[in-house]
Amino acid sequence: MQESMLSSRRSPTHPEEDGQEGGDGSFDDESKTRKSASFGARAFVHTRSALSGQCATVSIFLFFLVSVASLLFSRSRHVLCVSPYDPSTRTLLFGAALDGLASDFGSLGVPWYPTKFQGRSKQGKAVEWSRKDLLKGLEEFVKIYETRPIKNNMYGMGFDHSFGLWFMARWLKPDLMIESGAFKGHSTWVLRQAMPETWIISLSPRHPEKYLKKGPAYVDKNCTYFAGKEFVDFGSVDWGSILMKRGISDLSRVLVFFDDHQNELKRLKQALNAGFQHLIFEDNYDTGSGDHYSLRHICDQYYIRGGGHSCFIESDEARIRMKRKRFWEKAVDRDELCGNSEEWWGVRGYMRDDFNHSNKAISYEEHFQNSRFVESVLDVYWELPPVAGPSLTHQTRYDPARASDPIIEDGRFGLFQRFGLAKLETSVFNGYTQMVYVQVSASAS
Numbered sequence: 037m038q039e040s041m042l043s044s045r046r047s048p049t050h051p052e053e054d055g056q057e058g059g060d061g062s063f064d065d066e067s068k069t070r071k072s073a074s075f076g077a078r079a080f081v082h083t084r085s086a087l088s089g090q091c092a093t094v095s096i097f098l099f100f101l102v103s104v105a106s107l108l109f110s111r112s113r114h115v116l117c118v119s120p121y122d123p124s125t126r127t128l129l130f131g132a133a134l135d136g137l138a139s140d141f142g143s144l145g146v147p148w149y150p151t152k153f154q155g156r157s158k159q160g161k162a163v164e165w166s167r168k169d170l171l172k173g174l175e176e177f178v179k180i181y182e183t184r185p186i187k188n189n190m191y192g193m194g195f196d197h198s199f200g201l202w203f204m205a206r207w208l209k210p211d212l213m214i215e216s217g218a219f220k221g222h223s224t225w226v227l228r229q230a231m232p233e234t235w236i237i238s239l240s241p242r243h244p245e246k247y248l249k250k251g252p253a254y255v256d257k258n259c260t261y262f263a264g265k266e267f268v269d270f271g272s273v274d275w276g277s278i279l280m281k282r283g284i285s286d287l288s289r290v291l292v293f294f295d296d297h298q299n300e301l302k303r304l305k306q307a308l309n310a311g312f313q314h315l316i317f318e319d320n321y322d323t324g325s326g327d328h329y330s331l332r333h334i335c336d337q338y339y340i341r342g343g344g345h346s347c348f349i350e351s352d353e354a355r356i357r358m359k360r361k362r363f364w365e366k367a368v369d370r371d372e373l374c375g376n377s378e379e380w381w382g383v384r385g386y387m388r389d390d391f392n393h394s395n396k397a398i399s400y401e402e403h404f405q406n407s408r409f410v411e412s413v414l415d416v417y418w419e420l421p422p423v424a425g426p427s428l429t430h431q432t433r434y435d436p437a438r439a440s441d442p443i444i445e446d447g448r449f450g451l452f453q454r455f456g457l458a459k460l461e462t463s464v465f466n467g468y469t470q471m472v473y474v475q476v477s478a479s480a481s
């Protein structure tokens with residue numbers, strides 16, 4: 037059942053096969069119109085020959101009918117926003133609480149990336165882990181999470197992303213782990229739980245030990261800190277010499293974790309220059325939100341199912357967004373989404389960086405080129421699903437219409453309880469922002 041729901045959400049073909057990209061690699065937004073026109077023209081010729089000898093008014097009338105029908109037909113074949121969910125199942129599970137909204141998901145779906153993305157490599161290989169592996173890991177992780185030194189990690193990671201980081205670090209078994217953005221050290225602690233023996237390099241302007249004076253924090257013994265007076269930004273580190281000192285020659289054995297609220301395009305390019313291949317970004321904000329340009333922003337494009345947005349004030353999307361805002365705190369309504377000239381990409385047409393201390397307007401063309409670049413250098417893009425459905429976690433922040441299906445789906449309270457998740461404070465489920473794992477193509481690094 038879950039499998040069939042998932043497969044129904046995948047893009048059936050690569051967009052390039054859909055003919056939505058120009059042969060020179062440029063995006064041709066008019067290709068759909070052109071297709072409609074040629075279909076209409078062919079229908080017109082056909083209609084004319086069939087009706088030869090009959091009166092012109094009838095032919096014109098019929099031509100209009102056929103053209104309208106062909107337009108509708110062509111549109112339904114090229115609709116980009118698809119429902120990521122089976123609406124009837126969702127309505128059943130959510131019941132009256134979401135009455136009517138479940139069926140609206142179609143216009144505001146999760147951006148489903150081309151087949152090579154969404155956990156699949158260019159060779160068609162998916163990420164190695166399955167939903168079953170995630171479930172198994174989740175059961176194990178709850179007990180570990182209960183022992184965390186920093187119980188209240190406000191402004192840092194909550195449960196969902198802690199699980200994701202732990203799960204992926206444990207699965208990938210790197211020889212070295214690098215984190216950028218440590219705060220009090222919770223994510224360092226999570227990495228340590230995943231890999232008890234592996235060296236960590238942690239970069240953060242303020243050393244986590246500084247927080248120890250005020251309350252719980254975590255400082256790791258087997259970690260090199262570039263923090264406090266020794267702080268160096270990830271992009272300025274001489275990685276060659278650092279890795280050599282640590283005896284690392286195979287960069288595919290290094291995992292880099294970013295939780296530093298920097299422009300993720302900038303970070304990706306820096307990681308690429310250094311030759312790193314396995315990257316995790318903690319705050320992968322949805323379009324229209326967040327304090328930095330995220331991979332989710334970058335990948336959200338017209339040619340991707342569920343991607344690209346309408347700023348038309350009376351559009352279905354605007355209406356649905358307004359409705360969803362009432363239920364989900366972090367849902368983005370039309371006014372938050374769109375700039376003065378209807379820029380919907382990034383955050384109202386801006387590429388934010390460094391906790392929004394820097395803010396640069398970009399054109400749609402630049403934004404689109406960024407997405408082409410990201411696509412060209414990545415083999416895998418995989419968003420961590422939320423650990424459990426909102427009716428179980430009681431979270432009301434991220435909008436489930438813009439996230440993938442949770443690992444424990446709504447309605448499965450028995451499982452949620454059996455895993456020990458019901459014992460956790462509800463606030464630990466508040467921080468889900470589509471944490472993403474990306475694998476850089478070996479040829480690009």
Ligand SMILES: C[S@@+](CC[C@H](N)C(=O)[O-])C[C@H]1O[C@@H](n2cnc3c(N)ncnc32)[C@H](O)[C@@H]1O
Binds near residue numbers: 189193217218221269
């Ligand atoms: C959201 S917090 C990190 C939370 C932490 N990973 C956790 O799970 O608890 C962001 C951190 O990034 C740090 N930061 C700010 N600029 C940075 C930079 N250029 N490089 C690395 N870290 C940076 C901030 O000082 C802050 O500690």
